[in-house]
Amino acid sequence: MDFELSDEQRELADGIRRLCLGRLPLEVLRRNERTSRTVDRAAWSELAAAGVFAMTVPESAGGLGLGLADAAVVFEELGAGLVPGPLVATFLAAGRIEGAADGSVMVGLATRPRPGRPGTGVLPCIVEHLAELDVLVVDDGDGLSRVDPRAVDAAPLERPLDPLTPLSAVPELPAGEPLAGAAEAARWRRDGAALTGALQVGLARWACEVAVDYATQRHQFGRPIGSFQAVKHLCADMVVRTELARAAVHAGALTVDQPDVGDADRAVAGAKLLADEAALANGRASIQVHGGMGFTWEVPVHLAAKRARVLATHFGTAADRAAALADGL
Amino acid sequence: MDLRPTPSEAAFRAELREWLATSLPTLPPKPPPHDWPARRAYDTGWQRTLFDAGYAGVDWPVEGGGRAASPVEQLIFKEELEQAHAPYVGVNFVGLLHAGPTVIAEGTPEQKARYLAPILRGDEVWCQGFSEPDAGSDLASLRTRAVRDGDEYVVTGSKIWTSHAEVADFCELLVRTGPEGSRHKGITWLIMPMDSPGIDIRPLQTIAGSTEFAELYLDEVRIPAANRVGAENDGWRVTMVTLSFERGTAFVGDLLEAVELLSQSVDLARRTGAWDDPGVRRQAGHLRAELDALAALTKRNVSQAARTGVPGIGGTVFKLAYTETRQRLGEFSLGLLDRCGLAATAPHPLDGGGPLPVGTMVEDWLRGISLSIAAGTSQIQRNIVAERILGLPKDPPAGDGER
Ligand SMILES: Cc1cc2nc3c(=O)[nH]c(=O)nc-3n(C[C@H](O)[C@H](O)[C@H](O)COP(=O)(O)OP(=O)(O)OC[C@H]3O[C@@H](n4cnc5c(N)ncnc54)[C@H](O)[C@@H]3O)c2cc1C
Numbered sequence: 001m002d003f004e005l006s007d008e009q010r011e012l013a014d015g016i017r018r019l020c021l022g023r024l025p026l027e028v029l030r031r032n033e034r035t036s037r038t039v040d041r042a043a044w045s046e047l048a049a050a051g052v053f054a055m056t057v058p059e060s061a062g063g064l065g066l067g068l069a070d071a072a073v074v075f076e077e078l079g080a081g082l083v084p085g086p087l088v089a090t091f092l093a094a095g096r097i098e099g100a101a102d103g104s105v106m107v108g109l110a111t112r113p114r115p116g117r118p119g120t121g122v123l124p125c126i127v128e129h130l131a132e133l134d135v136l137v138v139d140d141g142d143g144l145s146r147v148d149p150r151a152v153d154a155a156p157l158e159r160p161l162d163p164l165t166p167l168s169a170v171p172e173l174p175a176g177e178p179l180a181g182a183a184e185a186a187r188w189r190r191d192g193a194a195l196t197g198a199l200q201v202g203l204a205r206w207a208c209e210v211a212v213d214y215a216t217q218r219h220q221f222g223r224p225i226g227s228f229q230a231v232k233h234l235c236a237d238m239v240v241r242t243e244l245a246r247a248a249v250h251a252g253a254l255t256v257d258q259p260d261v262g263d264a265d266r267a268v269a270g271a272k273l274l275a276d277e278a279a280l281a282n283g284r285a286s287i288q289v290h291g292g293m294g295f296t297w298e299v300p301v302h303l304a305a306k307r308a309r310v311l312a313t314h315f316g317t318a319a320d321r322a323a324a325l326a327d328g329l
Numbered sequence: 330m331d332l333r334p335t336p337s338e339a340a341f342r343a344e345l346r347e348w349l350a351t352s353l354p355t356l357p358p359k360p361p362p363h364d365w366p367a368r369r370a371y372d373t374g375w376q377r378t379l380f381d382a383g384y385a386g387v388d389w390p391v392e393g394g395g396r397a398a399s400p401v402e403q404l405i406f407k408e409e410l411e412q413a414h415a416p417y418v419g420v421n422f423v424g425l426l427h428a429g430p431t432v433i434a435e436g437t438p439e440q441k442a443r444y445l446a447p448i449l450r451g452d453e454v455w456c457q458g459f460s461e462p463d464a465g466s467d468l469a470s471l472r473t474r475a476v477r478d479g480d481e482y483v484v485t486g487s488k489i490w491t492s493h494a495e496v497a498d499f500c501e502l503l504v505r506t507g508p509e510g511s512r513h514k515g516i517t518w519l520i521m522p523m524d525s526p527g528i529d530i531r532p533l534q535t536i537a538g539s540t541e542f543a544e545l546y547l548d549e550v551r552i553p554a555a556n557r558v559g560a561e562n563d564g565w566r567v568t569m570v571t572l573s574f575e576r577g578t579a580f581v582g583d584l585l586e587a588v589e590l591l592s593q594s595v596d597l598a599r600r601t602g603a604w605d606d607p608g609v610r611r612q613a614g615h616l617r618a619e620l621d622a623l624a625a626l627t628k629r630n631v632s633q634a635a636r637t638g639v640p641g642i643g644g645t646v647f648k649l650a651y652t653e654t655r656q657r658l659g660e661f662s663l664g665l666l667d668r669c670g671l672a673a674t675a676p677h678p679l680d681g682g683g684p685l686p687v688g689t690m691v692e693d694w695l696r697g698i699s700l701s702i703a704a705g706t707s708q709i710q711r712n713i714v715a716e717r718i719l720g721l722p723k724d725p726p727a728g729d730g731e732r
């Protein structure tokens with residue numbers, strides 16, 4: 001057993017981090033705030049060229065032939081870079097939908113509301129990035145289907161919570177062409193939850209980094225606010241949440257790759273639960289460390305809190321996940 | 330990243346599991362929790378059994394008489410022992426986890442020859458005399474004074490919270506040899522025989538009603554200078570060796586015990602009907618996620634220790650997270666007992682079934698409270714994370730010398 005990142009994994013992460021900082025710095029990303037197209041397709045293709053979407057596609061099919069754990073390491077960097085767009089859905093589609101792997105086709109994912117499900121009776125389906133998608137995959141519960149996004153009757157929602165995640169309300173998702181069966185749909189949910197967890201770990205880490213930077217620079221009472229214990233402890237708790245969630249996400253993804261070491265569904269469910277919490281709590285804590293500045297649109301820390309809120313709704317709710325974990329007890 | 334065991338790790342686990350299956354049934358019955366001499370006999374007897382089978386000090390280096398197991402094997406060792414319900418390290422804790430490793434790292438050849446083997450055999454028990462009434466978190470302010478007199482130190486002062494003092498043969502003692510105010514630059518590490526004249530041991534009762542720790546009054550206790558480990562006034566550095574051990578893989582057994590407590594709690598919830606409540610199930614599911622994540626974090630820390638050779642700062646992060654989860658688990662399980670959790674003795678259950686696990690759960694809830702205090706409070710641990718991992722500025726004046 002060796003649960004440390006390998007040198008290759010560290011290099012992979014470094015490469016993606018550099019790509020994000022160089023090609024998609026925050027000030028550039030922010031130019032598209034609150035527009036219906038927040039994804040820079042040229043940069044998307046560069047991510048694809050770096051292998052982001054085809055990491056687990058077998059080499060024989062033109063992919064990198066790596067594992068989900070490698071992908072989790074990379075997705076943490078995409079999360080920390082606040083990279084917008086349907087990263088996880090396009091990753092899941094690579095190798096199954098032509099063009100997803102090379103970035104020429106951007107794939108989104110929506111879940112068809114199930115009538116019997118408590119609490120969703122009057123709520124329409126909310127789809128992300130609809131106007132810029134090339135393909136929409138719908139999780140029908142018992143399988144996946146493929147829908148032409150242009151054929152979806154939708155109303156764009158003004159002022160989406162995360163200004164880099166445009167949203168549309170869809171009263172009725174059209175029936176699509178069948179894409180895959182129940183087992184594949186379950187695999188998408190599991191692998192998708194693991195990678196969304198990795199994005200959340202990245203957000204949690206970034207929220208902590210900017211809080212620490214600010215706490216070092218900002219002075220009050222004649223000293224840096226980071227020397228006050230109340231501030232220090234907010235930051236220390238951010239580290240604890242991030243490290244715990246990262247270990248859980250890596251274990252979840254690795255259990256998918258190495259099924260003999262444990263129950264992958266359980267490991268991923270727990271990982272997503274804790275990663276969601278880490279990102280949400282760190283987003284709030286980081287705003288707190290920034291004081292009034294943290295409540296301004298200009299200072300970007302709110303973006304992490306908002307993205308975390310969006311990602312926390314992916315692949316089921318926290319309550320679903322906790323209940324599923326309890327079922328195995 | 331690879332979670333699969335290597336062939337040698339798998340073989341180590343299999344061999345250990347087989348040995349546990351044959352040797353645990355021969356164990357004497359557990360002693361009553363408040364009978365310390367009986368507990369000492371039980372714990373040291375188990376240590377002797379481990380020694381005879383070649384499993385004593387698996388984590389110790391070969392030159393110290395240990396097995397020099399890799400950090401991963403140490404993890405396997407602790408997992409297997411806990412899963413087989415083997416006895417806990419108990420009174421051997423300080424010797425095996427603090428004093429022994431310190432003597433190995435910093436002791437003279439004579440000290441190694443004298444002290445190490447008896448710890449491994451379970452012949453001698455150690456306690457830790459670090460904290461003082463006026464020096465807890467701020468350990469570097471300790472005042473117990475040692476004055477050199479020929480080839481002896483004459484020690485006067487008091488120590489507090491000394492676990493297992495009543496049954497210990499030796500104490501790893503921190504004393505002030507430098508001038509007043511010399512803080513961490515004037516501390517020396519001594520081996521104090523507990524039968525030395527001038528030691529007065531006064532047991533302190535814990536909130537659980539037990540007497541696990543004591544106050545030590547030291548009145549001109551004479552300790553041979555040959556019992557000094559490391560140089561005079563260099564005891565702080567020597568101490569850091571032990572404290573980092575304490576924050577390494579020390580919680581593996583506790584974590585598995587928590588997993589067991591969760592499953593006991595779920596059994597109880599099924600029995601009382603509380604399991605029908607989705608809120609209760611969600612809490613249990615959440616605790617399971619946390620315990621799984623803590624197990625993953627342990628593996629990460631162990632892997633890091635395997636690479637770097639030292640238990641890293643990850644142990645501090647682990648302790649903070651584990652403490653919170655364990656305290657929440659305690660609340661959860663006690664809550665399931667409703668008002669029957671208000672006494673440590675179980676009333677007769679109305680379903681006519683076996684006894685309710687009341688004692689365990691009350692005890693665990695109470696013990697959980699000490700987790701955020703013992704071995705460095707959670708506040709101090711947060712300071713450490715903020716200052717040493719994140720590099721935030723020190724908070725004057727208590728910068729150096731926090732435990
Ligand atoms: C069950 C148990 C067993 C123990 N066994 C041993 C043993 O065998 N040998 C031994 O030597 N010691 C032992 N200890 C002592 C333990 O290490 C100390 O209790 C601990 O270090 C805290 O010191 P204190 O009790 O003096 O509390 P204090 O240091 O007085 O702390 C009181 C409160 O103030 C807070 N505080 C103090 N300083 C700061 C700061 N700088 N910033 C923020 N908050 C601060 C603390 O977090 C705490 O909440 C044991 C303790 C317990 C509970």
